[in-house]
Amino acid sequence: MQKKVIQGGVLLDxxxxxxxxxxxxxxxxxxxxxxxxxxEVKLAQEKNVDIIEAKGKTIMPGMIDSHVHIYTDGETSGFTSLPINYNELALAMRSIPRLKKILEMGITSLRDGGSGWGWLEVALRDAINRGDIVGPRFVTSGYHLTVTGGHGHFLPPWLASHKEQCGMHCDGPDEWRKAARLNIYNGTDNVKVVASRDIISPGIATASQPTLEELTAAIEEAHKMGKGAIAHAQGPDAIQKAIKAGANSIVHGFFLDEKSADMMVENNVFLESTNLYVKRVMNMGKGELPDWMVEKAIETWEDKKKNFKMYLDKGIKISFGSDCGVPFLKQGDNALELVMFVELGMSPMAAIVAATKTAAEAIGYGDKVGTIEEGKFADIIMVDGNPLDDISILSEVEKIKMVMKDGNVVITR
Known part of the structure; x- marks a missing residue:
């Protein structure tokens, strides 16, 4: 059995x-x-031991991004036309180098927040596991389950029946249950439900759409099969419905009030707060996106600045979820989300825990990865500098000096 020793650096476990x-x-x-x-660590005098010198470097667990959409890569005006220009095979091929890039940026585990498109995530995950392509440990969610016309369907209504979408229309508890079963049947690790609209979908972003019964039907199917359930939810009504229905994670959580925060803590529900997504649409969207998107992003960012500390004070478990793939967020830029955490009031150490231990728990891998502890998989990165002094170094290519996944060195710089 090959033995490696990393020595001499500063360990953030x-x-x-x-x-x-x-x-x-x-x-x-x-x-x-x-x-x-x-x-202090006694090392047997053995041959064929690889010594990795880490003097002047930080040793830490591989980061875990609990929310991306691998089929997209920051497109703006072209976002809604993807189904017209590509099919699922083309988008799967385009996703392969993105997965490699993400891994080489020190993100050794990744959960897709739902890409749909013929369950391309499942094919990519299985290809990674076989060793056919290079990528992080990849956790899949399949199609967004959404009401007719709900967020997750981006084509105009006269093309709503187009088979290639990231969302799947379902109405009534029976259709939601069947859609969840279909996702699980096709091999997904999670079921993704859409409980509200969004800043990038027309209409009121916080409008709650499915009923509690519809959400519950889908989430019941996920849990009975040992799968996770993640809920896109914005605004108190949608967030609270998703929690009552049994969601394990709330994605976005924009306009999350104190009652919702208390419910999340009581029910051990994780939050993927996707802050950079909002700030990028606000700062970069003018002229690229419709004015109404930019206006909703501005309103949302003001709420984040006002209430993010409340989330921290309440003790919500916040997981690093970048939402990379959405407008202005390219795959590989994931760790810039940690800069937003710190800007909004989280300590650098807490941001690192959010990107490692908490994110591992959020994706159901807490017993496997996320911390440097005996018995866990060797997903480890080595960083030039100290992220406790400057969290932004975790997003800089030249600062990520080594990435190890599953005990194998993926890249050194």
Missing amino acids: GTGNPPVKDAVVVIEGNKITKIGKKG
Whole structure:
């Protein structure tokens, strides 16, 4: 069994514990087997041990982005025309280099927030697991389940029956249940429900759309099959319906009030707050996107500035979910979301925990990855500099000096 030793750097183990200087991390095969300080960890005098020197570097778990859409890459005006210009095979091919790029940026696990398109995520996940293509551990969600005309359908109504969409129309509890079963039958790891509209869909962003019964029917199917349930929800009504229906994570959570926050804490529901998405649409959307999108983004950002600290004070579990793929957010820019966390009041250490331990728990991998602990998979990155001093270095290509996934070094710089 191949043994690797990373030594000499400062260890941030992902738990929030204080940094450890002159750290040693021993990897055997694909697992972490020993952790300690240089001079204290006894290493057997063996041949064929790879020594990785980390002096002057930070050693930390591979980051985990719990929300992207791999079929897109920051398109703006062309976003709604994707179904006309491409089919699912073409978009799957375009996704392959994006997955490699994300991994090489230190994101070793990834959850798609729903790409639809013939369950291309499932094919990509299985190709990664077979070793046919290179990418992070990839967790899939399939089609957005949404009401007729709901968020997640971006073509005009006269093309609503077009088979290639990221959303699937369903109305009434029976249709929602069947749609969830269809996603699971096609191999998804999660069921994604759409409980409200959005800043990039016409109409009131916080408008709640499906009924509690519809949401519950789909989420029941996910849970009975051991799958996660994630809910796109904005505004108190939609957020609270999604929590009552049993959602494990709330995506976006814009205009989340104190009652909703308390419900999330009581029910152990994670929040993927997708802050950079809002700020990019607000700052870059004029002339590229409709004015109403930009206006909704401005209103949403003001709410975030006002209430994000409340989320922290209440103790909501906030997971790093970038929403990369949406307008102005290219795949690979994921870790810029951590800069938003800090800007809105989170400490750099808490942002790192959100991107490691908490995100691993959110995607159902908390026992496998997310922290540097004995027995976990060796998903480890080495960073030039200290992200506790400047969180933005985690988004800079030249600062990510080594990426290890499953005990194998993916890239060194």
